[in-house]
Amino acid sequence: MKTAAQLTESFRAQGLRVTPQRQCIFRLLQGNDSHPTVDSLYDSARAEMPTISLKTVYQTVHDLAALDEVELLDLGTGSLRVDPNVEEEHHHLVCTNCGLVRDLPLDVSSVRLSAKARRGFDVRAVEVIARGLCATCVAEGV
Numbered sequence: 477m478k479t480a481a482q483l484t485e486s487f488r489a490q491g492l493r494v495t496p497q498r499q500c501i502f503r504l505l506q507g508n509d510s511h512p513t514v515d516s517l518y519d520s521a522r523a524e525m526p527t528i529s530l531k532t533v534y535q536t537v538h539d540l541a542a543l544d545e546v547e548l549l550d551l552g553t554g555s556l557r558v559d560p561n562v563e564e565e566h567h568h569l570v571c572t573n574c575g576l577v578r579d580l581p582l583d584v585s586s587v588r589l590s591a592k593a594r595r596g597f598d599v600r601a602v603e604v605i606a607r608g609l610c611a612t613c614v615a616e617g618v
């Protein structure tokens with residue numbers, strides 16, 4: 477993901493409005509590897525900017541996704557997760573107890589799907605989701 481200043485430029489170049497509320501979201505996503513939900517981003521943003529609305533957070537996140545600056549992931553945790561790490565190809569570890577999502581560096585370029593298995597399907601991407609318990613949940617004896 478670009479820096480908040482670069483994102484401001486990109487948004488303006490696309491004719492999108494850049495407000496202090498939107499810049500607050502840019503900052504909150506910068507280097508954020510927690511894969512926050514829109515709701516948790518909203519909570520963090522409200523702590524800094526009490527007047528920000530959930531709608532603004534949604535709109536900003538969707539605009540960022542349209543510019544390929546974030547990826548919106550449905551990892552089966554109940555809500556969309558915002559992933560600003562669009563530079564490094566990666567997969568995900570998902571905690572089935574607390575919903576923690578962590579990046580999983582993994583090379584799947586060697587995965588070959590046989591024609592028989594694909595049954596005519598034109599495969600464009602392979603995503604790996606490793607599910608289990610995070611270190612915290614393991615330590616708590618879940």
Ligand SMILES: [Zn+2]
Pocket residue numbers: 571572573574575576609610611612613
């Ligand atoms: Zn956990």
Ligand SMILES: [Zn+2]
Pocket residue numbers: 511559561566567568578579
């Ligand atoms: Zn990720």
